[in-house]
Amino acid sequence: GNSVTQMEGPVTLSEEAFLTINCTYTATGYPSLFWYVQYPGEGLQLLLKATKADDKGSNKGFEATYRKETTSFHLEKGSVQVSDSAVYFCALSESGATNKLIFGTGTLLAVQP
Amino acid sequence: DGGITQSPKYLFRKEGQNVTLSCEQNLNHDAMYWYRQDPGQGLRLIYYSQIVNDFQKGDIAEGYSVSREKKESFPLTVTSAQKNPTAFYLCASSIGNSRNTEAFFGQGTRLTVV
Numbered sequence: 668g669n670s671v672t673q674m675e676g677p678v679t680l681s682e683e684a685f686l687t688i689n690c691t692y693t694a695t696g697y698p699s700l701f702w703y704v705q706y707p708g709e710g711l712q713l714l715l716k717a718t719k720a721d722d723k724g725s726n727k728g729f730e731a732t733y734r735k736e737t738t739s740f741h742l743e744k745g746s747v748q749v750s751d752s753a754v755y756f757c758a759l760s761e762s763g764a765t766n767k768l769i770f771g772t773g774t775l776l777a778v779q780p
Numbered sequence: 781d782g783g784i785t786q787s788p789k790y791l792f793r794k795e796g797q798n799v800t801l802s803c804e805q806n807l808n809h810d811a812m813y814w815y816r817q818d819p820g821q822g823l824r825l826i827y828y829s830q831i832v833n834d835f836q837k838g839d840i841a842e843g844y845s846v847s848r849e850k851k852e853s854f855p856l857t858v859t860s861a862q863k864n865p866t867a868f869y870l871c872a873s874s875i876g877n878s879r880n881t882e883a884f885f886g887q888g889t890r891l892t893v894v
Contacts, residue, residue, distance in 0.1 A: 671822075699880050701882065703885075708887075708888075709887055709888070710784075710786075710870055710872075710885035710886050710887045710888050711823075711870065711872075711885040712885070713882045713883075713884075716880075716882060718880045756822065756823070760880070767813075767825060767828060767838070768813075768823075768825075768872075768883055770815075770822040770823040770824075771822055772820060772821060772822040773822050
């Protein structure tokens with residue numbers, strides 16, 4: 668079945684460091700790919716998305732590129748801030764009749780001043 | 781403001797009791813979903829509904845039940861048959877069944893069995 672694999676956390680960085688959170692997927696067909704962010708005690712918010720191969724999603728300085736050849740959707744940010752501390756989830760939306768999201772296990776990012 | 785409202789934020793249940801978690805949306809979305817979140821396991825789909833009066837089981841539906849009598853509402857009942865119900869429950873909705881559309885999430889309900 669379809670699945671998403673994320674790098675395990677926690678990821679601890681100093682402010683202004685470069686961030687990469689790896690995400691790879693297994694899917695049949697042509698899924699859409701998403702990154703969601705969850706701040707403590709809250710629900711998930713969409714961070715960015717890409718709907719086809721080679722698309723780059725971007726938002727708030729975060730970027731991810733849909734790489735079909737490597738089945739990857741790695742999240743990057745050039746300079747993290749303390750306010751970026753949160754749990755980040757990679758997800759795919761199955762192609763077909765539904766919009767079910769398949770999530771990775773989440774990666775906790777802690778940014779220290 | 782449009783959005784998804786889950787209530788209550790915290791819920792305590794005694795063993796053997798059924799409890800119902802509320803989820804209401806005013807986004808006019810057709811599709812609604814319930815996910816369960818446990819530490820280190822990501823989000824797992826419990827039930828989803830693509831249209832009023834219709835719903836399907838997700839990956840971990842055992843011990844749960846839902847109804848979809850109104851477009852805006854998708855309550856989840858955690859029954860006494862659910863052996864390990866302590867978790868964070870998230871409700872979500874989306875416009876429809878297009879794979880390109882994002883899901884919008886509520887703030888979650890944390891259920892604890894006491």
